[in-house]
Amino acid sequence: xxxxxxNTLYRKFEFSNFSEAFAFMTRVAIEAxxxxxxxxxxxxxxxxxxxxxxxxxxxxxxxxxxxxxxxxDALL
Amino acid sequence: xxxxxxNTLYRKFEFSNFSEAFAFMTRVAIEAxxxxxxxxxxxxxxxxxxxxxxxxxxxxxxxxxxxxxxxxDALL
Amino acid sequence: xxxxxxNTLYRKFEFSNFSEAFAFMTRVAIEAxxxxxxxxxxxxxxxxxxxxxxxxxxxxxxxxxxxxxxxxDALL
Amino acid sequence: xxxxxxNTLYRKFEFSNFSEAFAFMTRVAIEAxxxxxxxxxxxxxxxxxxxxxxxxxxxxxxxxxxxxxxxxDALL
Numbered sequence: 001x002x003x004x005x006x007n008t009l010y011r012k013f014e015f016s017n018f019s020e021a022f023a024f025m026t027r028v029a030i031e032a033x034x035x036x037x038x039x040x041x042x043x044x045x046x047x048x049x050x051x052x053x054x055x056x057x058x059x060x061x062x063x064x065x066x067x068x069x070x071x072x073d074a075l076l
Numbered sequence: 077x078x079x080x081x082x083n084t085l086y087r088k089f090e091f092s093n094f095s096e097a098f099a100f101m102t103r104v105a106i107e108a109x110x111x112x113x114x115x116x117x118x119x120x121x122x123x124x125x126x127x128x129x130x131x132x133x134x135x136x137x138x139x140x141x142x143x144x145x146x147x148x149d150a151l152l
Numbered sequence: 153x154x155x156x157x158x159n160t161l162y163r164k165f166e167f168s169n170f171s172e173a174f175a176f177m178t179r180v181a182i183e184a185x186x187x188x189x190x191x192x193x194x195x196x197x198x199x200x201x202x203x204x205x206x207x208x209x210x211x212x213x214x215x216x217x218x219x220x221x222x223x224x225d226a227l228l
Numbered sequence: 229x230x231x232x233x234x235n236t237l238y239r240k241f242e243f244s245n246f247s248e249a250f251a252f253m254t255r256v257a258i259e260a261x262x263x264x265x266x267x268x269x270x271x272x273x274x275x276x277x278x279x280x281x282x283x284x285x286x287x288x289x290x291x292x293x294x295x296x297x298x299x300x301d302a303l304l
Contacts, residue, residue, distance in 0.1 A: 019103050019107075022103075023099040025177075026254070031095075033170060038170050041194065043192075105182065105250045106185045118270045178250065179248070
């Protein structure tokens with residue numbers, strides 16, 4: 001469900017409401033900090049969009065991104 | 077599952093891990109602020125305990141507490 | 153510091169690190185839910201960008217947006 | 229400001245309101261997960277109380293607790 005898109009891993013998530021979406025974001029925030037690898041993400045109401053890429057590698061997709069994507073999927 | 081206990085509504089929650097417990101707490105925090113009615117609560121690892129009572133009514137259980145309890149249950 | 157931009161109120165925020173940025177986002181989330189008025193927002197690392205507009209009014213800036221902007225500013 | 233109390237490190241924090249207290253809790257949650265060392269903590273309205281001890285060491289205060297206490301203090 002993650003797509004390669006302009007040198008990022010991209011996925012869109014949809015929840016029942018804002019509260020559920022933000023609880024998910026809180027869990028993603030914790031995973032991101034644990035890996036010291038932070039997403040670019042956007043939220044409006046029940047939708048969250050995430051783009052993962054590795055700045056230090058020249059803004060391309062690396063194993064760090066694939067690992068964070070897996071950890072995010074495990075939250076669902 | 078909420079019990080009357082020393083003039084509070086009390087319930088204990090158990091989750092798979094800390095991240096899941098804290099995401100739940102974030103949603104409870106939002107509900108509490110929306111009602112401007114805040115719980116006494118305790119967390120350690122995957123467990124959350126909540127005690128609800130109404131300070132302005134003399135620290136007893138009121139409809140405000142029953143309503144917040146319902147909103148919390150709806151998050152599960 | 154909020155700018156009118158394509159029929160939105162827009163402001164960019166910068167913090168010391170991700171943890172500080174996300175704590176700010178948690179407080180904005182609470183205010184948004186209290187008003188039942190939710191931002192479009194983006195975060196990456198220590199930066200948060202917020203766009204406010206009112207969907208029900210045809211995606212233009214209304215008093216609801218100006219009020220939420222004030223509440224967000226009060227968090228700083 | 230942390231006190232030794234019944235084989236824990238204990239500190240009480242007071243904020244302006246619930247939103248500020250919960251934003252602090254979000255940052256402590258992130259630090260706790262990063263260390264995989266979780267507090268016992270209680271919140272009501274603007275007050276947060278934290279007790280740190282190390283379960284695996286027999287519920288006494290260890291360097292892990294002193295390190296988490298430092299990290300929490302750095303958030304203030």
